[in-house]
Amino acid sequence: MAVKLKWPWLGIAIPTFLISFIGYGAHYFILSNFLSISKQLLFELSLSMIWVSYYLAIYTNAGRPLPNYRPSPLIWPNFCKKCQSYKPERSHHCKACNQCVLMMDHHCPWTMNCVGFRNYPHFLRFLFWVIVTTSILFCMQVKRICFIWQQRSLPGYLFEKSELIFLTILSPLDFFVLLTIAILFLRCLSNQIINGRSQIESWDMDRLESLCDSGKLIPKLIDNTWRIYPEARSSQHERDADKLLTQRGRARFDELVSFPYNFNPCTNAILYLGPIRLWLWPYGTPAGDGNSFPKNDISQYEVNSPLEDIILSLPWPPDGNKTKAVSNHNNSTIETYNEGGEQIVRSRNAQHGSDAIREKWYNDWGESLDDFGVDVDME
Known part of the structure; x- marks a missing residue:
């Protein structure tokens, strides 16, 4: 802790x-x-x-990030409202230092x-x-x-x-x-x-494994695959996705998640x-x-690869990590996330459990994102 x-x-x-x-x-x-x-x-x-x-x-x-930094199309866009700039990959806003690190x-x-x-x-x-x-x-x-x-x-x-x-x-x-x-x-x-990871990234890897064990990771990975690589959404890949969804308990974590x-x-x-x-x-x-x-070879994207390999090439973290639940209304949840610097709001069915919200998840050491100094409001 x-x-x-x-x-x-x-x-x-x-x-x-x-x-x-x-x-x-x-x-x-x-x-x-x-x-x-x-x-x-x-x-x-x-x-x-x-x-x-x-x-x-x-x-x-x-x-600090370079002035006027713009993210690559192959990473998640992450806009910091406090710094009024995009955060590069693997960067976070520190609430104590008051800067993106x-x-x-x-x-x-x-x-x-x-x-x-x-x-x-x-x-x-x-x-x-x-x-x-x-x-x-x-x-x-x-x-x-x-x-x-x-x-x-x-x-x-x-x-x-x-x-x-x-x-x-x-x-x-x-x-x-x-x-x-x-x-x-x-x-x-x-x-x-x-392992090539920061402490925050090791924490994220544990979080993803927890999501996988609870059966909530694979739907997110498939949804993000169609979103990032729409050209890969072939009929064969859609059939493979259905198999993963119906047999999610059999898919091994390391076959779907790799640290790039x-x-x-x-x-x-x-x-x-x-x-x-x-x-x-x-x-x-x-x-x-x-x-x-x-990035290592495993994270390289090829459109004709098997679906599992395409999922392995998703930007880190593969579940997107930008969604944060802000309020509940009966059985629905209002979510916000940043996309292209814009604040996007949508409603979805509520999830239950500590792994539904990234900012509130704790690892076996009892650590949350807040314990690493991350300004969770800027995530």
Whole structure:
């Protein structure tokens, strides 16, 4: 579940305090008692890399759409009423930053900034250097604790009381930070590098799978296929669509939904972190403008392909995601969605259940779009 702070400035104050207290407290009261000067300098270098990457993650804008951006016919048109411009693919309007963010991953309370296309490498490097530094420190602390325990029969005045106090306080605190940041780092690697997705897109994939399990996804996919690719509506494809609708329980989710921006982990890493030689460089950034992204072969559209392949080529997310229920009247629902910058209103039969409205859906972590910082009113 996303952390929401009563006073946003605490999002910067708490990490700053922890980095300073753990890093400099451990160096002055513990490491300086037994480490060589060269090893102390290496520790300080690692600590400095945390500060540099943290500063860049805070002050680097996550990315804004290009002026006068116009969407391709092959993506869903998504007009932001607050910015008075179209949002590129994979972009969302952040309610905290008050801007549309390119390839928005989430709004991070610990940087008071969105994590998106432009600063994702800085954010990941920040997590990486925290893990490296806390791992080194924890190993040194365990080593020192073992040494003191072996010498426990010696007189107590041979060891500084301040060292014993800080070992007692900082060892569990350092391990806690290491564990929590490692979990977040692994989640980011799994989403962005392994699967090529932002956290919001992973959330959307879970939502789509939930829709598929409830039997509500396939009708939306077929409806969107005729809408996006009207030339593909042949008699054969219509018969195939009828089969999918009547046998929807047999259709596998991965046969109908594919994430178009996922390649292999190495390619994903280069796309979102930049060239390999720059992964640890503090100012390394990805190539491209963040307004459009390459798509894999599965997402390529061919009119004579089987219906399942055409469905796989739908723009992301394939259910369209622009429909939002705003009021109910008996058994009907009034819906609004954006099309070409115009507000379209229509009525349809009401759906029941949490997966009927995208903005109100929660994943297994208890997260909704709002928890990622997305301005759901602009979706």
